[in-house]
Each structure stands twice: as structure tokens, then as C-alpha cells.
Amino acid sequence: MSNAYHRKKQPERVRQQLLEVAARLSLEQGIGAVTLDAVSQAAGVSKGGLLHHFPNKLALLDGLFDELVARFDRAIEEAMAGDNVERGRFTRAYLTVCLALEAKADGKGWQVLTIALLAEPHLKARWREWVAQRAAEFAETDSSANCLLARFAADGIWLADLLESHELDAQTRSFLLQKLKALSLQ
């Protein structure tokens, strides 16, 4: 125990571990449980070690946000690759990813975190930027009111999953997905 000092150094591994632990903590005990002490301890690192990787708490949350967005982007890109209709392609990918999120193993882990992130003004701004960027990138194919509507609905469903406020059976779920995808085409 005493000499975690002497173990092999693996900065990238530790960094990743810290992010994972932070995500897990927020999931299991709410964002309030994400303290430097708790995260570092659960990651098997001292607080000093944590602060070496992330100079302050906001940096840690930023790191979490980066990871989150990166996964989201990857999932969207993947979904877009299997779709050869131009019109509304981004919207359909967005739909797919949002609706699938609650099922995905890791998705579950990120959700509670997400809402907390969005309460933080700084991260809220970063998210706004993400949206603006995508809106510009896919203006040609996905700026119609119908696409917008579909994406809003996806957000609503995502929110419902997050809050566990509605119990959606797989059947209505896929019905909604169908309906929304249709919207993205017309």
C-alpha cells in the first residue's frame, strides 16, 4: 500500500482511469460525489497525482466533457457511414445515437454526468459551440424545420431516459424512431 510510489509509471493509463472513475462516481452517487479526494482515492492515486494530470477541478470536468463528446462524435460518424441518403443524414444519425444511448453499456455511465456538466456555465457554453458547429457543418442537408423537430424530439427522449421519467417499451421506442426518421426525409 505504502509504496504506490514505486509502481510502474503509466500516465496515460492513470489519466484514463481518473476520468472513468469520475464518471462512475457521478453515476452512482450524483455529481456531488465527484470530489478530488473521492476521485483520486477511487482511482488509486493521491490527490496530488490527480492534480498533476488535471491542474484543477474544472480541468477534470473539461476532460470528462472532451471524452464524452468524442464518443458521441464517433458514434454519430459511425451511424452516418451506414446511411447513403444525403438529406437528413446527420439528423438520422443523431436520432440513432440518442435513442440507443440508454442501452449502451458505457452510455449509461455518462448520462448522469452529462446533466451536471450542463449545469456548469463553462461546459454549457462548450456544448453550445458543439451544436453551432454541427448546425453549420450540416446546414445543407439537415437544417429543415422537420429535421430540427426530429432532433428536438430525440433530445426529449434522451432527457426522459436520463430522468427515468417515462417507461418506454422497446416497441414504442422503435416506433418513435421510425416516425422521426421519416420526418428527417420529407
Add this chain to the structure above:
Amino acid sequence: MSNAYHRKKQPERVRQQLLEVAARLSLEQGIGAVTLDAVSQAAGVSKGGLLHHFPNKLALLDGLFDELVARFDRAIEEAMAGDNVERGRFTRAYLTVCLALEAKADGKGWQVLTIALLAEPHLKARWREWVAQRAAEFAETDSSANCLLARFAADGIWLADLLESHELDAQTRSFLLQKLKALSLQ
């Protein structure tokens, strides 16, 4: 300064003031700024005074939640009163209220708060209960997949307002409202 002691006693007024201040603080500086010290001070009351009205912090947040839901309910009821088509009536009211929320003077004040409330497990559960209750109450008229979809979209728009992530001009806004209301009818 010293003699806030001697001012006229007006418990109901003070209680209200505390709630308003808490809402305003959360709006302007995030939920992190809602501390007993900050709220009481900004409301011109001592911390002891605050804790007289709300025995602990959770009670304060609960009070906030009650207020929020009460206003929401009143607005919905009002909107339903002016609608004499049975089918989807609740959904249309829900739409109207959600989409109008960002315009309303006080609505603005409650939004940031809301998301923070939903991060709190206890309040999240209370919200879940609200949803379940309404779902049961309006099962006859508003349980179709289309109504569900419309409400999800409303949630998405509400979320976008909250995060200021999309800039919706009044035109598309009313277009979406129209479209969604139509959905609630078919």
C-alpha cells in the same frame, strides 16, 4: 443594518422572498451559488431566519420545486381551459406552456434551477411522480404515440431554451408549435 430585527414581521413575504432569491441566484451563477449563506444574505435575512422557514437545504429546494410545479400546473390548466377538443388537449397545453416558458418573465428565472433540481435524486423522483400522475390522469386523451412524441419534442425545445444551444427565431418557433399541435390531433 443592525436592526433588521425591528422591522415588521411578515413571515409569508420573507418565505417568498427566499424562494425568489434562490431561484435568481441559481439562474445568474449556477446552482453552486445557492448556498444557505448566499440565499439568506441576498434575501436580507440571517441564515437562522432562513433555517426557520426551511429546516434544511433540501427543504428549501423542495419548496422551490413545489413552487415551480405549482406554476407549471396552473399554466397548463389555464391553457387547457381554452381548448375544447378532447383529444390531445393536455399535450397541446403542455406544448404551449413549454414553448412559451422562455418568453415569460418568471419562466426565465426558473429554468436553470430546474435542471439542477433534476440532478438531485430526491427531486428527480418527485418529477417522475408528477409525470406518472399526469400520464394516468390523461391516459384517455393523451396516451397516443403521437402525443408522446409531441411532448418529447416540447421537452427538447425546452432543453434547448435552457441551454441556449439553439437560436430559434419566433417564426420557426411558431411553425414547430403548429406542427406539434397538429400531431396531437391525429
Add this chain to the structure above:
DNA sequence: CTTGACAAACCGTCCAGACGGTATCTTTAT
């Protein structure tokens, strides 16, 4: 004179971050 509506001082805990150190890794000079 009792009760409700506050005030003011205080307490224990938690937490972000600073700091000074130590061990391991990498590069460079020889």
C-alpha cells in the same frame, strides 16, 4: 406571557488547491 419570527455566534466537516518532496523515465554528453 407565551409563541412565532427572527438574529448572531459558533461548530464540525468537507473540500479545493498549494507545497515540498521523491521516485522513475528520457535525453544528452561523454
Add this chain to the structure above:
DNA sequence: ATAAAGATACCGTCTGGACGGTTTGTCAAG
């Protein structure tokens, strides 16, 4: 090839402040 010279990756401790909550006291109204 190797040893010195940093650079990087950590550890352990400390501190100052914030925060939720308690306690005790004070005033006013009924």
C-alpha cells in the same frame, strides 16, 4: 555504453475557506 542532468509522474501533508447545521438569545405580536 554509461553516467550525469533534467523532465515527468507521482506522493503526503497542510491550510484556508466554505458550507450545512445547531444553539442561544432577542424582539414583537397576540
